[in-house]
Amino acid sequence: MRRIAPERADLLAIVAEVFREHGYEGASLALIGAATRLGKGSLYHFFPGGKEEMARAVIAHIDGWFEDNVFAPLRDSPDPRGGIEHMIEATDSYFRSGRRVCLIGAFALDESRDLFADQIRSYFGRWVVHLAGALERSGHRPGEASELAEEAVAAIQGALTLARAANDLDVFSRALRRLRLRLGLPAKT
């Protein structure tokens, strides 16, 4: 037999989508197996820790994407406004303009939070800290920068919830437009 081993990143992306759509409890191994076209045996080969390990790996994968595409530019960009601009664009693209929900945010809300508390706290904490850093370097006072960063990350999460509740993508794009202004970027790109 021995099929070509699926790329772990591809596998994680598929599993992530199942968790995103059904939540931790709702994502059954049957659903995950159907989506990945992998039997339970293969799934347990890749993730000996079962469903919990799958979720941990998925969160880490998402976290890694944000580290590369959001946090690093915020941290390392010589022009802090460029880093913030990059963040807004990466966010819009990652969440598919509101079509996609934040898996880590969804996990934060229900009981699965207890299982993944450290990963969840780290993800949001680093987002806020790195955005605050960029805001500080772009001229905001430290306390103000922190508060603005927290507000911005919360606004994104809230907009995702509301967009999904209203089934209206414009809710999300309006939120990003307001965010641009509030964070000191020119309107539109």
Add this chain to the structure above:
Amino acid sequence: MRRIAPERADLLAIVAEVFREHGYEGASLALIGAATRLGKGSLYHFFPGGKEEMARAVIAHIDGWFEDNVFAPLRDSPDPRGGIEHMIEATDSYFRSGRRVCLIGAFALDESRDLFADQIRSYFGRWVVHLAGALERSGHRPGEASELAEEAVAAIQGALTLARAANDLDVFSRALRRLRLRLGLPAKT
């Protein structure tokens, strides 16, 4: 046999807490039975439609609370600023300053959204509309009022997510303090 019939409102409050903590999928009848101290017979007596009917009733119950304590004051208060003030206080009290999560917001994020889409959309839609109305009456231009209202409701949802993720209630109280200012209320009460 025949125990005193539990007050429906009390029953719904307990069931709501189970859904809030475990999500729709995660809230098993066993958990609900344990929390309410009711057997399956009783649960199916009160909710012939099973778990789905329980969730619908819980959402309607929460919706009713917001109708009475948030939407009505926003709509009917002769002083629109007083209505907004009332909304902030009721929100802080309902979400226990961030200890509690928004059940309807959590449902909006996962697959249970499909089952309860109408109730979810109505809840958030009315919140935004009534807040926008109060803002308009307090002097904002219509389009501006709508956008500000949407931003405010999203900010509350996002703050709940972030507070829970960070396990830090201050995240929520800071968000409410910013909201006061943004909505034209005096700082602190």
Add this chain to the structure above:
DNA sequence: GTCTATAGAGTGATAGAC
């Protein structure tokens, strides 16, 4: 006898673990 509330054994289906 009727009605309401209760308990809980038992259903088939499906869960996650292995």
Add this chain to the structure above:
DNA sequence: GTCTATCACTCTATAGAC
């Protein structure tokens, strides 16, 4: 694929208030 546990749910039986 096999395992056991648990899922949502059905159904029967029974209690007491009327």
